[in-house]
Amino acid sequence: GAGVSQSPSNKVTEKGKDVELRCDPISGHTALYWYRQSLGQGLEFLIYFQGNSAPDKSGLPSDRFSAERTGGSVSTLTIQRTQQEDSAVYLCASSQSPYPRETQYFGPGTRLLVL
Amino acid sequence: AQTVTQSQPEMSVQEAETVTLSCTYDTSESDYYLFWYKQPPSRQMILVIRQEAYKQQNATENRFSVNFQKAAKSFSLKISDSQLGDAAMYFCAYRSPRGNTPLVFGKGTRLSVIA
Numbered sequence: 001g002a003g004v005s006q007s008p009s010n011k012v013t014e015k016g017k018d019v020e021l022r023c024d025p026i027s028g029h030t031a032l033y034w035y036r037q038s039l040g041q042g043l044e045f046l047i048y049f050q051g052n053s054a055p056d057k058s059g060l061p062s063d064r065f066s067a068e069r070t071g072g073s074v075s076t077l078t079i080q081r082t083q084q085e086d087s088a089v090y091l092c093a094s095s096q097s098p099y100p101r102e103t104q105y106f107g108p109g110t111r112l113l114v115l
Numbered sequence: 116a117q118t119v120t121q122s123q124p125e126m127s128v129q130e131a132e133t134v135t136l137s138c139t140y141d142t143s144e145s146d147y148y149l150f151w152y153k154q155p156p157s158r159q160m161i162l163v164i165r166q167e168a169y170k171q172q173n174a175t176e177n178r179f180s181v182n183f184q185k186a187a188k189s190f191s192l193k194i195s196d197s198q199l200g201d202a203a204m205y206f207c208a209y210r211s212p213r214g215n216t217p218l219v220f221g222k223g224t225r226l227s228v229i230a
Contacts, residue, residue, distance in 0.1 A: 106160035
């Protein structure tokens with residue numbers, strides 16, 4: 001079946017602009033995660049959605065970052081007033097359930113460059 | 116908070132040889148899950164192998180195996196009969212047994228395979 005998809009693949013924007021990144025999880029997966037991968041760094045957790053529960057926003061670095069998940073499926077990560085330090089690869093992952101042993105399946109990511 | 120450390124930023128191996136990637140972690144939890152993910156240039160994170168801390172037996176998946184030393188909090192990945200397609204970034208990751216928790220990643224090891 002189809003895997004996790006993300007769009008756009010690459011995004012170049014000017015400092016101060018808003019950007020939206022999209023994630024389509026695997027059909028039927030209830031858990032969805034956003035991670036950020038900065039150059040030379042590991043993945044940093046941003047936000048987590050599970051079913052209809054309130055999301056875990058504990059990893060969001062500032063109030064310029066927000067995310068939503070509509071209908072328990074597609075998710076959008078929005079970065080307002082982008083800064084150069086926001087440049088990174090943004091990865092989305094989904095899993096069938098939130099249980100810790102469940103494999104998280106990752107999308108190919110969106111590479112964001114803020115000029 | 117849990118942390119994951121990968122002390123080898125880069126490694127190289129001759130084709131058909133064996134290489135071991137190191138990973139240590141810090142946690143106060145007694146039960147947890149450990150993962151190795153592979154990230155090729157396509158950016159897609161792919162699960163290589165998973166270890167459940169309550170299992171004493173080391174996990175094995177074809178040419179990939181781990182050496183899990185719970186007391187030492189060490190989780191190394193051994194790749195046997197290395198192939199050119201194994202060249203990638205490898206990330207070690209930790210997951211708490213508590214529900215609804217994200218993966219905690221190390222900073223990765225870049226593996227090169229020399230023909």
